[in-house]
Structures are given as C-alpha cells and as structure tokens.
Amino acid sequence: ITGETALVTVMHANNEVGSIQPLARIAAIARARGIPVHTDAAQSFGKIPVDVDDLGVDLLSIAGQKIYGPKGVGALYVREGTALERLIHGAGQEAGRRAGTESILLVAGLGKACELAAARLEERARHGAALRDRLWAGLAAAVPGLIRHGDPARGLPNTLSVSFPGREAAALLGSVPEIAASAGAACHSGEVNVSDTLAAMGVSREGALGTIRFSTGAGLTAEEVDQAVEILAQR
Numbered sequence: 001i002t003g004e005t006a007l008v009t010v011m012h013a014n015n016e017v018g019s020i021q022p023l024a025r026i027a028a029i030a031r032a033r034g035i036p037v038h039t040d041a042a043q044s045f046g047k048i049p050v051d052v053d054d055l056g057v058d059l060l061s062i063a064g065q066k067i068y069g070p071k072g073v074g075a076l077y078v079r080e081g082t083a084l085e086r087l088i089h090g091a092g093q094e095a096g097r098r099a100g101t102e103s104i105l106l107v108a109g110l111g112k113a114c115e116l117a118a119a120r121l122e123e124r125a126r127h128g129a130a131l132r133d134r135l136w137a138g139l140a141a142a143v144p145g146l147i148r149h150g151d152p153a154r155g156l157p158n159t160l161s162v163s164f165p166g167r168e169a170a171a172l173l174g175s176v177p178e179i180a181a182s183a184g185a186a187c188h189s190g191e192v193n194v195s196d197t198l199a200a201m202g203v204s205r206e207g208a209l210g211t212i213r214f215s216t217g218a219g220l221t222a223e224e225v226d227q228a229v230e231i232l233a234q235r
Contacts, residue, residue, distance in 0.1 A: 001033060008037045012055070013044040016184065016197045016213050017150035018159030020044065027056035036082055042066045042074075046117035047125060047156050058082045064106070068218065069113030073106035124218050128158030131216040131225050136160055138229035147207060149198065160214040163207045173212065175235055179228050184211030 001008070008030040013020045027037040038059035041050050046067035052060050060077040064070050078084060090099030117124075133152075139162060140146050149161040161184070164172060169183035184195045184203075194208040203211070216225070 001030065001035065005033075005035055008035055009059075010037075010039055011043065012039045012041040012050065012060075013048070013156050013159075014150075014197060015043045016195055017161040017201070018043075018155035019150050020048070020154050020156065023055045023057065031056060031058075043159075044156065046114075046121065047128065047158055049121070052077055052079065064110045064113060067113045067117045070106050070109040073103065073110045075110060075114075120218075125157045127218065127220075128156075128216045131220055131222060132158060132160045132214075134222060135214060135216065135225045135229065136162070138226065139232065142229055142233035149201065149203065149211065158216045160216070162212060162214070163203070164210045164212065165207075167210045169210050169212045172210075172232075172235055176231050178231060181215075182213045184208045184213065 008026065010021050010023060010026055012023055023037075023039055030037045036058040037056065038061070039055065039057045041060050042063040043066065044050055045062045050060070057077075058079040059082060062075050064073040084097060086097055086099075088099045093099055093102060136148065140148075143164060145165040147163040147165070149163065150159075163184070173179065173181060173183055184198050192209065194205055195211070198208040198211060214228075
C-alpha cells in the first residue's frame with residue numbers, strides 16, 4: 001500500500017487451488033488507511049458462507065454461472081457511500097452505473113440461482129467436500145508420488161489441485177475426454193505458460209505442467225468419482 005493506492009482487490013478464494021484468502025484481515029488493514037476493498041467472490045459464493053460485513057469489504061462481485069445460474073450475468077455489491085465511476089455513460093439503468101436495458105431473464109435466473117444456493121449451501125458444501133476427499137484418496141492410492149496443492153482445511157470444499165509426476169496435464173486430459181478438468185499450464189502460440197498461482201506458491205515448472213484442477217459439483221456422484229480415478233489410474 002502506497003500513497004497512490006486507490007483500491008485493494010483480492011479474490012475471496014483462489015480459482016485454481018481453492019485457498020480461501022484472509023480477506024477480513026486484509027480489509028481491516030486497507031480500510032484503516034481509507035482505501036476501499038473489492039473482492040471477487042465468484043469462486044466462493046454458493047460454496048462457503050459469504051457475508052460482506054464479516055469480510056469488511058466495500059465491493060463484492062459474483063458470477064451467475066458459478067452457482068448454476070445463467071451465463072452472462074453477475075452482480076456487484078456496493079457498500080453505501082462507496083463512490084463509483086459509471087461503467088457506461090448514458091441512461092440511468094442500474095442506479096446510474098451502467099446504461100442499457102437489463103436482461104430481465106438473466107437477472108431473474110441469477111436471483112433464483114442465489115435463492116437455491118443459499119438454501120442448499122451446507123448440503124452442497126458437504127457433498128463437494130466428501131467427493132473431493134474421495135477423489136483425492138482414490139488418486140493418491142492409485143498414482144504414486146501424487147502431489148496436492150493448497151491447504152484443504154483452509155480451502156473451498158469442491159476444489160482439488162494435484163500434480164501428476166512426470167506427466168503433462170494437457171496431454172493427460174486430452175487422453176481422457178470423459179473427464180472435465182483444467183490444466184495448471186496453458187499453451188499459447190507454441191509457448192507453455194505456467195500458472196502464476198502455482199509459480200507464486202513455489203511449485204516447480206515440471207510440477208505445474210503436471211497439475212490438474214478438479215471440481216466436485218452438485219451433480220457429481222460417488223460412482224463417477226470412482227470411475228474417474230479408475231480411468232486416470234490406467235493412463
């Protein structure tokens with residue numbers, strides 16, 4: 001934080017390894033200096049309790065598709081008294097912050113998804129954590145030397161990031177079209193870019209290249225987890 005700092009923004013939970021950030025502590029430091037705090041809660045919202053007062057943030061954003069709502073819609077919480085420049089100038093929609101006619105269908109869909117997420121929060125968290133732990137236990141038993149990234153005690157209940165030793169995650173995922181997951185490194189224009197998150201955590205380049213992020217969603221079953229373990233063990 002310097003004299004020129006105008007905003008502090010930190011994601012509530014990391015999208016790759018699931019680590020939950022100490023946001024309340026960060027917000028207290030920033031706000032003591034009169035600096036507003038924003039958090040991207042797209043990953044955490046609907047998976048763990050999210051309360052703007054507990055977190056101490058001034059701005060909080062969510063995305064519809066992350067809670068089984070429609071794509072292309074989100075929401076921004078703005079604490080009263082927080083000054084914002086208009087995103088789009090013109091008409092006065094959305095309290096004058098963004099001109100243009102809103103999509104009522106998307107807004108209604110997001111609202112319903114939020115309602116269901118709140119009602120099923122504990123149920124979804126237990127389900128996700130149980131299957132995440134089942135997936136980890138199965139993979140760890142089947143794949144020697146598997147490495148887990150992040151602290152499960154301080155992470156999202158649905159996220160598992162693991163490194164397959166001596167393997168390239170992109171190639172491994174390409175060989176198992178039955179499994180939907182993401183790699184810890186991406187290839188662009190012939191160059192392999194290692195995840196900034198994994199690099200900052202001190203994960204080696206080889207380890208990052210072999211890293212896969214799994215998510216255990218609300219519709220996943222224990223049988224499907226066991227099937228995924230069996231498929232990956234054979235590769």
